Amino acid sequence: MAPLVLLQSSDWHVGSPLTGRGLGLGEELRALRRREVDEAPERLVRAARETAPDAVLLPGDLWDAGSVPPALFRKLVEAFEALAPVPVFIAPGNHDFAGPGGFYDGAFLDALGLPGWPANVRVFRSPGWETAAVPGRDDVTVTGRAFLSPLVEAGRPLSPPPARPPAPFALLMLHGSLESYRGPDVPSGEKKTAPFSREELLSAGFDWAALGHHHRMEVVARQDGSPAGAYSGSPTGRGLDETGPRHFLKVTLEEGSPARVETLSADCRKVLDLELDAAGRDGEGLRDAALALLLEAGATPGDLVRLTVVGRPAAATRASQALGDLKGLVAHLALRDRTLGDAEARQDRGTAEGRFALELESRLAATEDPRVRRVLELASVLGREALLGRVPAPPAEEDL
Numbered sequence: 001m002a003p004l005v006l007l008q009s010s011d012w013h014v015g016s017p018l019t020g021r022g023l024g025l026g027e028e029l030r031a032l033r034r035r036e037v038d039e040a041p042e043r044l045v046r047a048a049r050e051t052a053p054d055a056v057l058l059p060g061d062l063w064d065a066g067s068v069p070p071a072l073f074r075k076l077v078e079a080f081e082a083l084a085p086v087p088v089f090i091a092p093g094n095h096d097f098a099g100p101g102g103f104y105d106g107a108f109l110d111a112l113g114l115p116g117w118p119a120n121v122r123v124f125r126s127p128g129w130e131t132a133a134v135p136g137r138d139d140v141t142v143t144g145r146a147f148l149s150p151l152v153e154a155g156r157p158l159s160p161p162p163a164r165p166p167a168p169f170a171l172l173m174l175h176g177s178l179e180s181y182r183g184p185d186v187p188s189g190e191k192k193t194a195p196f197s198r199e200e201l202l203s204a205g206f207d208w209a210a211l212g213h214h215h216r217m218e219v220v221a222r223q224d225g226s227p228a229g230a231y232s233g234s235p236t237g238r239g240l241d242e243t244g245p246r247h248f249l250k251v252t253l254e255e256g257s258p259a260r261v262e263t264l265s266a267d268c269r270k271v272l273d274l275e276l277d278a279a280g281r282d283g284e285g286l287r288d289a290a291l292a293l294l295l296e297a298g299a300t301p302g303d304l305v306r307l308t309v310v311g312r313p314a315a316a317t318r319a320s321q322a323l324g325d326l327k328g329l330v331a332h333l334a335l336r337d338r339t340l341g342d343a344e345a346r347q348d349r350g351t352a353e354g355r356f357a358l359e360l361e362s363r364l365a366a367t368e369d370p371r372v373r374r375v376l377e378l379a380s381v382l383g384r385e386a387l388l389g390r391v392p393a394p395p396a397e398e399d400l
């Protein structure tokens with residue numbers, strides 16, 4: 001039996017507005033990044049040329065909202081046509097849900113004069129499990145389902161699991177929340193949608209599970225350590241919850257051997273969220289430490305970086321001034337000054353700076369609200385400048 005080669009991706013979120021993502025991108029860079037988010041389908045087509053897969057698996061969230069412009073939908077369809085004759089399987093998620101009146105609805109496409117889904121694409125449109133054949137590979141089946149609305153699904157999709165078809169290679173596509181996932185986009189509290197455990201996934205007995213919904217790559221291993229499935233993660237870093245390199249997955253299944261998972265670079269730049277401890281450093285020391293940190297993080301000129309400076313620098317050190325000229329090293333550097341006043345002045349209640357520092361620190365200790373905290377941090381940095389008799393530089397715009 002020939003090995004089975006799969007190409008997997010999900011969570012493109014085409015049409016994302018990229019606002020409020022904490023990076024403070026300027027208009028021009030935001031527009032460029034939006035185009036890059038929208039070009040994930042083209043990058044996938046290039047990855048398919050490289051990997052020559054037997055099938056492409058896309059477990060959901062291909063677009064960000066039902067209001068995605070029809071022009072972007074056309075580009076999506078063109079990419080899928082470019083993949084033909086390779087079969088493409090889509091299991092719609094909670095963002096690109098398959099309800100009536102959406103882009104997965106043929107009548108809706110007809111009414112808008114939009115092209116229908118190409119013949120090589122199979123979309124799972126039912127909320128119940130369905131199994132599809134893979135054209136050209138009668139030894140393979142794909143079992144999938146769809147979200148029909150954006151609402152949180154509290155039901156457990158793998159309890160009970162769908163019946164495993166008897167094919168030598170039985171593949172599963174599932175959009176939902178692996179309960180042990182701990183990436184930066186992990187949902188808080190009870191917001192997990194279509195939740196499932198590793199144990200539920202393993203006992204369902206499939207040869208591979210293509211997972212979507214979470215945005216950091218994560219492989220789910222069997223008891224013997226071999227891969228049972230994976231989230232590829234989103235292919236384009238859109239903000240501080242999608243940091244680091246982004247991947248498409250090439251998965252090779254061969255009878256009698258563990259699945260082989262290889263990553264292909266999916267993004268042309270990356271988002272980095274770095275923290276620098278000012279710890280007694282003067283301006284030059286801060287600059288050297290920041291350069292070392294960028295190097296260690298593998299920063300390249302195209303990257304989008306947030307650098308948070310914490311701790312107590314040497315007296316009268318201004319982090320924003322010391323680090324301002326690092327901005328030329330990457331495409332975007334958002335500097336966040338969270339430094340505290342120097343320890344000696346702070347201990348002296350007899351000085352204005354000492355009382356100011358203590359007052360703000362006690363207010364900071366009293367609140368968890370991130371917006372209030374950020375305002376207090378800025379007040380601390382700007383107030384110290386003013387107390388030192390310097391004109392405070394207005395802080396850069398931030399979107400929290």
Ligand SMILES: [Mn+2]
Pocket residue numbers: 060061093094095175212213214
């Ligand atoms: Mn999702």
